[in-house]
Amino acid sequence: MTQLFSAKKRILTLALFLTSCILYAQKTAWEEVAPGVWKAVVGSPDAFDLLKAADVPPRLEAIKRLDEGVFPFETSMIKADTVHRQTHLLFPLEKEEQIFGFGLNFKTVHQRGQILRLHVDHYGGRDNGRTHAPVPFYVSSKGYGVFINSARYIDVYAGSAARKDSENAPEARDRNTDRRWTSRPYSDAVEILVPSEGVEVYVFAGPTPLDAVKRYNLFTGGGPLPPRWGLGFTQRVHKLFTSDEVIEEAKAFEEKGYPLDFIGLEPGWQSKSYPNTFIWDKGRFPDPESFIKELKQMGVRVNLWVNPYVSPESPIYDKILPYTGTHTVWAGIVPDFTLQETKEIFWNQFEKQHLEIGVSGYKIDEVDGYDRYLWPDVAKFPSALSAEQIRQTYGLLVQKQSAALFKKRNQRTYGLIRASNAGGTSFPYVIYNDYYNHQDFITALINSSFSGVLWTPEARASKTAEEWLRRMQSVVFSPMAMINAWSSGTKPWSYPEVADEVKKMALLRMRMMPYWYSEFAKYHFMGIPPIRAMNLEEGFSMDQEQATISDDQADLEANPYAEAVRKEVKDQFMAGEFLLVAPMFTGQSSREVILPKGKWFDFYTGDYVGEGEIITVTPGLDKIPVFVKNGGIIPMTDPKLHAPKKGEKINLEIRHYGDQQGTYQLYDDDGETFDYEQGIFSWREIKVEKQKDGKFKGSISENEKNKPNNIDQITWRFMSK
Structure with missing residues (x-):
């Protein structure tokens, strides 16, 4: 009787395994629910999820204004199955691909190789998925995004697990004799486990990582527009x-x-x-x-x-x-x-x-x-x-x-x-x-x-x-x-x-x-984050993220599995369209700054500082290093003790940096109400153009009739001589 029971148990186990394999091989049907945004339903999702909790409609008209998106995968490369009341998802990774996201992490920007349980919690000092915003959305350096719409604790293996059936399965190496041995065998997939009998999955097109982020932000309502x-x-x-x-x-x-x-x-x-x-x-x-x-x-x-x-x-x-x-x-x-x-x-x-x-x-x-x-x-x-x-x-x-x-x-x-x-x-x-x-x-x-x-x-x-x-x-x-x-x-x-x-x-x-108010307006209307990682900046290359140590330099006594790790750029960022900010920390008198492709200029002086290179700056105690893209335009105002009130006029000082022409979209509304949702706002184009004599001249478009206009006097400063 015991042997019969064991045999039945083995048959049942095998049947479940085969069912899993069959489901795993099934193609997932993808529906385009917004331009460049696709949705698939796997199994039977929970009735309650993150999007239902937030209950915010997508900004579809804004998404339509983005470049047309292309589905970033061959659909057969995406795997999904539901077994034992759990849903397993697999998305492919290419060899040199890096991924970012999975919420508010405090120590790591590169997420490839991470193992996370996405779980709302205080931050306890480790990037393990327990954080204040464990957002199940990631962005690829290849220019796409993936979102798992589940209000569950989600397990993520972000290019950390090697499968035996992979076309790119790692080769077994002898650590004793093969210097190419690694404690982190190559993994070609992001694998995700959702403790539910099904889940909604979304894919966001690029073509750039920033485009994928913009689509995601607009699909989830666009950023907030704070009062001034x-x-x-x-x-x-x-x-x-x-x-x-x-x-x-x-x-x-x-x-x-x-x-x-x-x-x-x-x-x-x-x-x-x-x-x-x-x-x-x-x-x-x-x-x-x-x-x-x-x-x-x-x-x-x-x-x-x-x-x-x-x-x-x-x-x-x-x-x-x-x-x-x-x-x-x-x-x-x-x-x-x-x-x-x-x-x-x-x-x-x-x-x-x-x-x-x-x-x-x-x-x-x-x-x-x-x-x-x-x-x-x-x-x-x-x-x-x-x-x-x-x-x-x-x-x-x-x-x-x-x-x-x-x-x-x-x-x-x-x-x-x-x-x-x-x-x-x-x-x-x-x-x-x-x-x-x-x-x-x-x-x-x-x-x-x-x-x-x-x-x-x-x-x-x-x-x-x-x-x-x-x-x-x-x-x-x-x-x-x-x-x-x-x-x-x-x-x-x-x-x-x-x-x-x-x-x-x-x-x-x-x-x-x-400047800040216009950049938040872009977050709301266009999905562009007011603070951006360098990895979202055009002209920034991952080649600029150097290795911290070589394998030969690793201290194997301290850590038997130590090896070279690519340096992450996690101490400088973009603030709005034109500014690169590189904070200084206690004890530092100088620091390195990675400048993306193109010329860059000092925010305070307008002086040229470099182009597509790593520079060392010594700003002194009174300044935080800030640099401006070539052609950058920064609208500023008088140094008041309070933000402008509704209807209050302000003076503009418009700064231009560099040796090339530039444009900037300046946003205006009443600064306090939601009347902008009824179209009561304005975008005014600031232009700086080079004249025949080689000098720059600035202009600002006329304000539309019946649109807000809180600008009084305008002065121009051409910072770079």
């Missing part, structure tokens, strides 16, 4: 400040000449937090409406810290209790935001207590992880979605629903979030975390450009004045210029030795407002 004040400067004050102390801090910014557009209140604004009541503490904030009004009159808005875990003392506790999960966080109940009842109870409280008295935005904390305090995967929710699906999408849900409160009032917002995922490209939130490594912050900034998210390398405090200035320089060239002083109480002037230099950098941020 959101691109100004922000200070998050100490967690237990009172309304009087906040007002005094705002006055100090004004008196000392440091720009400030919005202040962030940390947990102490609430009557109780961890878990939260979401109502004002009457001791620290006796009259919140008057407090917010006074700040607004000073040109400063208010942003509130929250996390969504409801205290038993919150006025909404009893109402929302039936719509929460089985487990608590810090003894607070966890709302199931996929339910309409939850949304109405929770966000109505915010609308009445916060928005109606003038609050301008939120910092939504702790929707990402630490397993030890967040709900476990055994938790149950009234929607019947799994705890895993709720965790993967919680950041998306709170972003979408809170942003909708402001849109209903025709009022733009810009805030902070601890977790996001695919589909959240258009939400007006910037990711932050508790990690605090300056170099890794810059790598995260670079990686954000592959995944449709924004990240801020915020400044909190520093051990030295040098470190403070270097961090502040990076902050100025980022999606949100922020000091987060919730614990330290740090001010921009807290390090007197560099206070003047910090002020100059902060005012530079304000001077560059027309």
